[in-house]
Amino acid sequence: MLDLGLLFDVDGPLASPVSRSIRIPSILDDLVALTAAGVPIAFITGRSDSFIRDSVIAPLMDVGLAAALDTPGARMFGVFEKGGSWAPITTAGLGEVTVDESVALPASIVDGVRALVADGFADTMFFDESKLAMISVEQRTDVSTEAYLRAQSAFNDSAFDLVAAAGLGVRLGERSAPDAAGNVPFRLDSTIISTDIESVLLDKDRGASRALDYFAGLGALPTVWRSIGDSRSDYLMADHLHGAGFDVAHVDVRPADGILERPYRVIVEGDLIHDEAGAAFLGYWVRRLDASGDRGARVDVAAL
CATH class of the missing domain: 3.40.50.1000 (HAD superfamily/HAD-like)
Incomplete structure:
Protein backbone atom coordinates (compact mmCIF):
# COMPACT_ATOMS: atom_id res chain seq x y z
CA MET A 1 0.00 0.00 0.00
CA GLU A 101 -25.31 27.68 7.64
CA SER A 102 -23.18 29.86 9.94
CA VAL A 103 -21.09 31.08 6.99
CA ALA A 104 -23.88 31.50 4.43
CA LEU A 105 -24.72 34.91 2.95
CA PRO A 106 -28.16 36.47 3.56
CA ALA A 107 -30.80 35.71 0.93
CA SER A 108 -31.16 39.44 0.19
CA ILE A 109 -27.52 39.62 -0.92
CA VAL A 110 -27.88 36.47 -3.00
CA ASP A 111 -30.90 37.99 -4.74
CA GLY A 112 -29.11 41.30 -5.21
CA VAL A 113 -26.06 39.78 -6.87
CA ARG A 114 -28.26 37.58 -9.08
CA ALA A 115 -30.07 40.72 -10.29
CA LEU A 116 -26.76 42.55 -10.78
CA VAL A 117 -25.54 39.83 -13.13
CA ALA A 118 -28.83 39.67 -15.03
CA ASP A 119 -29.06 43.44 -15.48
CA GLY A 120 -25.50 44.29 -16.44
CA PHE A 121 -23.16 41.33 -16.92
CA ALA A 122 -25.11 38.42 -18.43
CA ASP A 123 -23.26 38.75 -21.74
CA THR A 124 -19.98 37.60 -20.14
CA MET A 125 -20.85 35.68 -16.94
CA PHE A 126 -23.57 33.72 -15.18
CA PHE A 127 -24.85 33.38 -11.63
CA ASP A 128 -24.16 29.89 -10.20
CA GLU A 129 -27.50 28.74 -8.78
CA SER A 130 -25.99 25.56 -7.29
CA LYS A 131 -24.08 27.24 -4.45
CA LEU A 132 -25.47 26.75 -0.93
CA ALA A 133 -23.21 28.84 1.31
CA MET A 134 -21.41 31.30 -0.96
CA ILE A 135 -22.12 33.28 -4.11
CA SER A 136 -20.26 32.48 -7.32
CA VAL A 137 -20.42 34.31 -10.63
CA GLU A 138 -18.58 32.54 -13.43
CA GLN A 139 -17.29 33.24 -16.93
CA ARG A 140 -19.50 32.01 -19.75
CA THR A 141 -17.71 29.33 -21.79
CA ASP A 142 -18.56 31.12 -25.04
CA VAL A 143 -16.75 34.29 -23.93
CA SER A 144 -13.04 34.94 -24.36
CA THR A 145 -10.80 35.26 -21.34
CA GLU A 146 -9.91 38.82 -22.30
CA ALA A 147 -13.55 39.90 -22.54
CA TYR A 148 -14.44 38.21 -19.29
CA LEU A 149 -11.56 39.73 -17.32
CA ARG A 150 -12.51 43.21 -18.51
CA ALA A 151 -16.08 42.68 -17.35
CA GLN A 152 -15.00 40.96 -14.14
CA SER A 153 -13.25 44.06 -12.87
CA ALA A 154 -16.42 46.16 -13.28
CA PHE A 155 -18.56 43.41 -11.76
CA ASN A 156 -16.29 43.15 -8.72
CA ASP A 157 -16.60 46.87 -8.06
CA SER A 158 -20.38 46.76 -8.38
CA ALA A 159 -20.72 43.68 -6.18
CA PHE A 160 -18.47 45.20 -3.53
CA ASP A 161 -20.62 48.33 -3.48
CA LEU A 162 -23.80 46.23 -3.19
CA VAL A 163 -22.56 44.21 -0.21
CA ALA A 164 -21.03 47.26 1.50
CA ALA A 165 -24.28 49.23 1.09
CA ALA A 166 -26.12 46.44 2.89
CA GLY A 167 -23.81 46.98 5.87
CA LEU A 168 -22.42 43.44 5.98
CA GLY A 169 -18.72 44.28 6.02
CA VAL A 170 -16.75 43.24 2.96
CA ARG A 171 -13.24 43.24 1.49
CA LEU A 172 -12.02 43.36 -2.13
CA GLY A 173 -8.25 43.34 -2.48
CA GLU A 174 -7.01 46.39 -0.57
CA ARG A 175 -10.51 47.90 -0.32
CA SER A 176 -12.44 47.30 2.87
CA ALA A 177 -15.86 48.40 4.15
CA PRO A 178 -16.37 47.28 7.78
CA ASP A 179 -19.81 46.63 9.23
CA ALA A 180 -21.27 48.69 12.11
CA ALA A 181 -19.18 46.76 14.63
CA GLY A 182 -15.98 47.33 12.67
CA ASN A 183 -15.81 43.75 11.37
CA VAL A 184 -15.25 42.50 7.82
CA PRO A 185 -16.81 39.02 7.73
CA PHE A 186 -17.06 38.68 3.93
CA ARG A 187 -14.77 39.04 0.94
CA LEU A 188 -14.76 38.98 -2.85
CA ASP A 189 -12.27 36.41 -4.16
CA SER A 190 -11.51 36.40 -7.89
CA THR A 191 -10.01 33.63 -10.01
CA ILE A 192 -9.32 33.50 -13.76
CA ILE A 193 -12.85 32.17 -14.38
CA SER A 194 -15.01 33.42 -11.51
CA THR A 195 -15.66 35.72 -8.58
CA ASP A 196 -16.77 34.28 -5.23
CA ILE A 197 -18.47 36.30 -2.50
CA GLU A 198 -17.88 34.35 0.67
CA SER A 199 -17.27 34.28 4.39
CA VAL A 200 -13.66 35.04 5.34
CA LEU A 201 -13.79 31.80 7.36
CA LEU A 202 -13.95 29.75 4.16
Whole structure:
Protein backbone atom coordinates (compact mmCIF):
# COMPACT_ATOMS: atom_id res chain seq x y z
CA MET A 1 0.00 0.00 0.00
CA LEU A 2 1.25 3.46 -0.84
CA ASP A 3 1.81 5.65 2.23
CA LEU A 4 0.09 8.56 0.52
CA GLY A 5 -2.91 10.87 0.83
CA LEU A 6 -4.09 13.38 -1.79
CA LEU A 7 -5.99 16.67 -1.54
CA PHE A 8 -7.08 18.01 -4.92
CA ASP A 9 -8.42 21.33 -6.06
CA VAL A 10 -10.70 20.52 -9.01
CA ASP A 11 -10.57 23.37 -11.55
CA GLY A 12 -7.09 23.34 -13.03
CA PRO A 13 -5.41 20.13 -11.87
CA LEU A 14 -8.35 17.83 -12.74
CA ALA A 15 -10.92 19.77 -14.77
CA SER A 16 -9.82 21.96 -17.66
CA PRO A 17 -10.36 25.65 -16.85
CA VAL A 18 -11.52 26.04 -20.45
CA SER A 19 -14.02 23.18 -20.79
CA ARG A 20 -14.79 22.97 -17.01
CA SER A 21 -14.73 19.18 -17.39
CA ILE A 22 -12.27 16.32 -16.94
CA ARG A 23 -11.09 15.92 -20.51
CA ILE A 24 -8.03 13.66 -20.01
CA PRO A 25 -9.18 10.03 -19.56
CA SER A 26 -6.09 8.95 -17.63
CA ILE A 27 -7.04 11.32 -14.80
CA LEU A 28 -10.20 9.32 -14.15
CA ASP A 29 -8.49 5.94 -14.48
CA ASP A 30 -5.62 6.94 -12.20
CA LEU A 31 -7.89 8.38 -9.50
CA VAL A 32 -9.77 5.07 -9.46
CA ALA A 33 -6.55 3.04 -9.33
CA LEU A 34 -5.16 5.02 -6.40
CA THR A 35 -8.47 4.86 -4.55
CA ALA A 36 -8.53 1.08 -4.94
CA ALA A 37 -4.99 0.96 -3.55
CA GLY A 38 -6.12 2.62 -0.32
CA VAL A 39 -4.95 6.17 -1.05
CA PRO A 40 -7.41 8.57 0.65
CA ILE A 41 -8.44 11.25 -1.86
CA ALA A 42 -10.36 14.44 -1.12
CA PHE A 43 -11.61 17.09 -3.52
CA ILE A 44 -11.22 20.48 -1.80
CA THR A 45 -12.94 22.93 -4.10
CA GLY A 46 -14.86 26.14 -4.36
CA ARG A 47 -17.28 24.31 -6.64
CA SER A 48 -20.73 23.21 -5.51
CA ASP A 49 -21.70 19.68 -4.53
CA SER A 50 -23.84 19.36 -7.67
CA PHE A 51 -20.90 20.26 -9.92
CA ILE A 52 -18.70 17.63 -8.25
CA ARG A 53 -21.51 15.05 -8.42
CA ASP A 54 -22.09 15.60 -12.14
CA SER A 55 -18.64 16.52 -13.44
CA VAL A 56 -16.32 14.46 -11.24
CA ILE A 57 -18.10 11.63 -9.43
CA ALA A 58 -20.33 10.56 -12.34
CA PRO A 59 -17.44 10.07 -14.79
CA LEU A 60 -15.41 8.35 -12.07
CA MET A 61 -18.31 5.94 -11.51
CA ASP A 62 -18.28 5.20 -15.25
CA VAL A 63 -14.69 3.90 -14.99
CA GLY A 64 -15.06 1.82 -11.85
CA LEU A 65 -15.07 4.06 -8.77
CA ALA A 66 -17.79 2.06 -7.02
CA ALA A 67 -15.72 -1.13 -7.14
CA ALA A 68 -12.62 0.78 -6.02
CA LEU A 69 -14.46 2.24 -3.02
CA ASP A 70 -15.69 -1.25 -2.11
CA THR A 71 -12.07 -2.23 -1.47
CA PRO A 72 -11.10 -2.40 2.24
CA GLY A 73 -9.42 0.85 3.30
CA ALA A 74 -10.68 2.94 0.37
CA ARG A 75 -11.65 6.50 1.33
CA MET A 76 -12.90 9.48 -0.68
CA PHE A 77 -14.41 12.78 0.45
CA GLY A 78 -15.64 16.05 -1.00
CA VAL A 79 -15.45 19.53 0.50
CA PHE A 80 -17.33 22.14 -1.49
CA GLU A 81 -17.54 25.93 -1.46
CA LYS A 82 -14.14 26.06 0.32
CA GLY A 83 -15.56 24.36 3.39
CA GLY A 84 -19.11 25.70 3.29
CA SER A 85 -20.47 22.22 2.60
CA TRP A 86 -19.16 18.66 2.46
CA ALA A 87 -20.11 15.03 1.84
CA PRO A 88 -18.64 11.53 1.87
CA ILE A 89 -18.17 9.76 -1.46
CA THR A 90 -19.27 6.13 -1.33
CA THR A 91 -20.02 3.17 -3.57
CA ALA A 92 -23.42 4.79 -4.17
CA GLY A 93 -21.87 8.09 -5.25
CA LEU A 94 -21.95 11.42 -3.45
CA GLY A 95 -23.45 11.02 0.00
CA GLU A 96 -25.59 13.37 2.06
CA VAL A 97 -24.40 16.97 1.85
CA THR A 98 -23.93 18.97 5.05
CA VAL A 99 -24.11 22.77 4.82
CA ASP A 100 -22.51 25.14 7.34
CA GLU A 101 -25.31 27.68 7.64
CA SER A 102 -23.18 29.86 9.94
CA VAL A 103 -21.09 31.08 6.99
CA ALA A 104 -23.88 31.50 4.43
CA LEU A 105 -24.72 34.91 2.95
CA PRO A 106 -28.16 36.47 3.56
CA ALA A 107 -30.80 35.71 0.93
CA SER A 108 -31.16 39.44 0.19
CA ILE A 109 -27.52 39.62 -0.92
CA VAL A 110 -27.88 36.47 -3.00
CA ASP A 111 -30.90 37.99 -4.74
CA GLY A 112 -29.11 41.30 -5.21
CA VAL A 113 -26.06 39.78 -6.87
CA ARG A 114 -28.26 37.58 -9.08
CA ALA A 115 -30.07 40.72 -10.29
CA LEU A 116 -26.76 42.55 -10.78
CA VAL A 117 -25.54 39.83 -13.13
CA ALA A 118 -28.83 39.67 -15.03
CA ASP A 119 -29.06 43.44 -15.48
CA GLY A 120 -25.50 44.29 -16.44
CA PHE A 121 -23.16 41.33 -16.92
CA ALA A 122 -25.11 38.42 -18.43
CA ASP A 123 -23.26 38.75 -21.74
CA THR A 124 -19.98 37.60 -20.14
CA MET A 125 -20.85 35.68 -16.94
CA PHE A 126 -23.57 33.72 -15.18
CA PHE A 127 -24.85 33.38 -11.63
CA ASP A 128 -24.16 29.89 -10.20
CA GLU A 129 -27.50 28.74 -8.78
CA SER A 130 -25.99 25.56 -7.29
CA LYS A 131 -24.08 27.24 -4.45
CA LEU A 132 -25.47 26.75 -0.93
CA ALA A 133 -23.21 28.84 1.31
CA MET A 134 -21.41 31.30 -0.96
CA ILE A 135 -22.12 33.28 -4.11
CA SER A 136 -20.26 32.48 -7.32
CA VAL A 137 -20.42 34.31 -10.63
CA GLU A 138 -18.58 32.54 -13.43
CA GLN A 139 -17.29 33.24 -16.93
CA ARG A 140 -19.50 32.01 -19.75
CA THR A 141 -17.71 29.33 -21.79
CA ASP A 142 -18.56 31.12 -25.04
CA VAL A 143 -16.75 34.29 -23.93
CA SER A 144 -13.04 34.94 -24.36
CA THR A 145 -10.80 35.26 -21.34
CA GLU A 146 -9.91 38.82 -22.30
CA ALA A 147 -13.55 39.90 -22.54
CA TYR A 148 -14.44 38.21 -19.29
CA LEU A 149 -11.56 39.73 -17.32
CA ARG A 150 -12.51 43.21 -18.51
CA ALA A 151 -16.08 42.68 -17.35
CA GLN A 152 -15.00 40.96 -14.14
CA SER A 153 -13.25 44.06 -12.87
CA ALA A 154 -16.42 46.16 -13.28
CA PHE A 155 -18.56 43.41 -11.76
CA ASN A 156 -16.29 43.15 -8.72
CA ASP A 157 -16.60 46.87 -8.06
CA SER A 158 -20.38 46.76 -8.38
CA ALA A 159 -20.72 43.68 -6.18
CA PHE A 160 -18.47 45.20 -3.53
CA ASP A 161 -20.62 48.33 -3.48
CA LEU A 162 -23.80 46.23 -3.19
CA VAL A 163 -22.56 44.21 -0.21
CA ALA A 164 -21.03 47.26 1.50
CA ALA A 165 -24.28 49.23 1.09
CA ALA A 166 -26.12 46.44 2.89
CA GLY A 167 -23.81 46.98 5.87
CA LEU A 168 -22.42 43.44 5.98
CA GLY A 169 -18.72 44.28 6.02
CA VAL A 170 -16.75 43.24 2.96
CA ARG A 171 -13.24 43.24 1.49
CA LEU A 172 -12.02 43.36 -2.13
CA GLY A 173 -8.25 43.34 -2.48
CA GLU A 174 -7.01 46.39 -0.57
CA ARG A 175 -10.51 47.90 -0.32
CA SER A 176 -12.44 47.30 2.87
CA ALA A 177 -15.86 48.40 4.15
CA PRO A 178 -16.37 47.28 7.78
CA ASP A 179 -19.81 46.63 9.23
CA ALA A 180 -21.27 48.69 12.11
CA ALA A 181 -19.18 46.76 14.63
CA GLY A 182 -15.98 47.33 12.67
CA ASN A 183 -15.81 43.75 11.37
CA VAL A 184 -15.25 42.50 7.82
CA PRO A 185 -16.81 39.02 7.73
CA PHE A 186 -17.06 38.68 3.93
CA ARG A 187 -14.77 39.04 0.94
CA LEU A 188 -14.76 38.98 -2.85
CA ASP A 189 -12.27 36.41 -4.16
CA SER A 190 -11.51 36.40 -7.89
CA THR A 191 -10.01 33.63 -10.01
CA ILE A 192 -9.32 33.50 -13.76
CA ILE A 193 -12.85 32.17 -14.38
CA SER A 194 -15.01 33.42 -11.51
CA THR A 195 -15.66 35.72 -8.58
CA ASP A 196 -16.77 34.28 -5.23
CA ILE A 197 -18.47 36.30 -2.50
CA GLU A 198 -17.88 34.35 0.67
CA SER A 199 -17.27 34.28 4.39
CA VAL A 200 -13.66 35.04 5.34
CA LEU A 201 -13.79 31.80 7.36
CA LEU A 202 -13.95 29.75 4.16
CA ASP A 203 -10.69 28.64 2.59
CA LYS A 204 -8.73 25.60 1.53
CA ASP A 205 -7.14 25.01 4.95
CA ARG A 206 -10.63 24.70 6.45
CA GLY A 207 -11.46 22.16 3.76
CA ALA A 208 -8.26 20.21 4.41
CA SER A 209 -9.06 20.02 8.11
CA ARG A 210 -12.56 18.74 7.36
CA ALA A 211 -11.20 16.02 5.04
CA LEU A 212 -8.55 14.85 7.50
CA ASP A 213 -11.13 14.55 10.25
CA TYR A 214 -13.29 12.39 8.02
CA PHE A 215 -10.41 10.16 6.94
CA ALA A 216 -9.14 9.77 10.51
CA GLY A 217 -12.57 8.53 11.56
CA LEU A 218 -12.20 5.61 9.14
CA GLY A 219 -8.64 4.53 9.87
CA ALA A 220 -5.00 5.50 10.29
CA LEU A 221 -3.81 8.45 8.22
CA PRO A 222 -0.88 8.26 5.79
CA THR A 223 2.27 10.10 6.82
CA VAL A 224 2.93 11.42 3.28
CA TRP A 225 0.52 13.89 1.65
CA ARG A 226 0.37 15.89 -1.55
CA SER A 227 -1.93 18.83 -2.23
CA ILE A 228 -2.55 19.82 -5.83
CA GLY A 229 -3.90 23.15 -7.06
CA ASP A 230 -3.62 26.05 -9.49
CA SER A 231 -4.28 29.05 -7.22
CA ARG A 232 -2.18 30.66 -4.50
CA SER A 233 -4.95 29.88 -2.01
CA ASP A 234 -4.49 26.17 -2.73
CA TYR A 235 -1.20 26.29 -0.83
CA LEU A 236 -3.35 26.55 2.31
CA MET A 237 -4.11 22.83 1.99
CA ALA A 238 -0.42 22.05 2.33
CA ASP A 239 -0.04 24.70 5.04
CA HIS A 240 -2.59 22.81 7.15
CA LEU A 241 -0.96 19.45 6.52
CA HIS A 242 2.48 20.83 7.36
CA GLY A 243 1.18 22.41 10.55
CA ALA A 244 -0.34 19.07 11.53
CA GLY A 245 3.08 17.41 11.26
CA PHE A 246 2.71 15.46 8.00
CA ASP A 247 5.36 15.00 5.32
CA VAL A 248 3.82 17.23 2.67
CA ALA A 249 4.60 18.83 -0.68
CA HIS A 250 2.35 21.03 -2.79
CA VAL A 251 1.97 20.54 -6.53
CA ASP A 252 1.48 23.89 -8.27
CA VAL A 253 -0.06 23.39 -11.71
CA ARG A 254 -0.01 27.10 -12.58
CA PRO A 255 3.39 28.24 -11.35
CA ALA A 256 3.43 31.26 -13.68
CA ASP A 257 1.24 33.03 -11.12
CA GLY A 258 4.19 32.87 -8.73
CA ILE A 259 5.52 30.02 -6.62
CA LEU A 260 5.11 30.83 -2.94
CA GLU A 261 7.94 30.36 -0.49
CA ARG A 262 7.01 27.65 1.97
CA PRO A 263 8.81 25.43 4.52
CA TYR A 264 7.81 22.37 2.49
CA ARG A 265 8.65 21.33 -1.07
CA VAL A 266 6.73 22.82 -4.01
CA ILE A 267 6.52 20.59 -7.09
CA VAL A 268 5.95 21.66 -10.70
CA GLU A 269 5.48 19.26 -13.60
CA GLY A 270 8.04 20.74 -15.97
CA ASP A 271 6.37 22.94 -18.57
CA LEU A 272 2.99 21.28 -18.12
CA ILE A 273 0.15 23.26 -16.59
CA HIS A 274 -3.45 22.76 -15.45
CA ASP A 275 -4.97 19.33 -16.10
CA GLU A 276 -1.98 18.16 -18.16
CA ALA A 277 0.19 18.71 -15.08
CA GLY A 278 -2.43 16.99 -12.93
CA ALA A 279 -2.44 14.00 -15.28
CA ALA A 280 1.36 13.78 -15.16
CA PHE A 281 1.32 13.88 -11.35
CA LEU A 282 -1.27 11.10 -11.11
CA GLY A 283 0.56 9.02 -13.71
CA TYR A 284 3.73 9.17 -11.63
CA TRP A 285 1.99 7.75 -8.56
CA VAL A 286 0.19 5.02 -10.51
CA ARG A 287 3.56 3.92 -11.90
CA ARG A 288 4.83 3.84 -8.31
CA LEU A 289 1.79 1.76 -7.42
CA ASP A 290 2.45 -0.67 -10.25
CA ALA A 291 6.08 -0.98 -9.22
CA SER A 292 5.06 -1.76 -5.63
CA GLY A 293 2.90 -4.67 -6.74
CA ASP A 294 -0.12 -3.47 -4.74
CA ARG A 295 -2.32 -2.61 -7.68
CA GLY A 296 -2.99 -6.14 -8.84
CA ALA A 297 -3.77 -7.27 -5.31
CA ARG A 298 -6.46 -4.65 -4.96
CA VAL A 299 -8.64 -4.11 -8.02
CA ASP A 300 -7.93 -4.87 -11.66
CA VAL A 301 -9.00 -1.39 -12.78
CA ALA A 302 -8.46 -2.19 -16.44
CA ALA A 303 -11.12 -4.90 -16.22
CA LEU A 304 -13.79 -2.57 -14.77
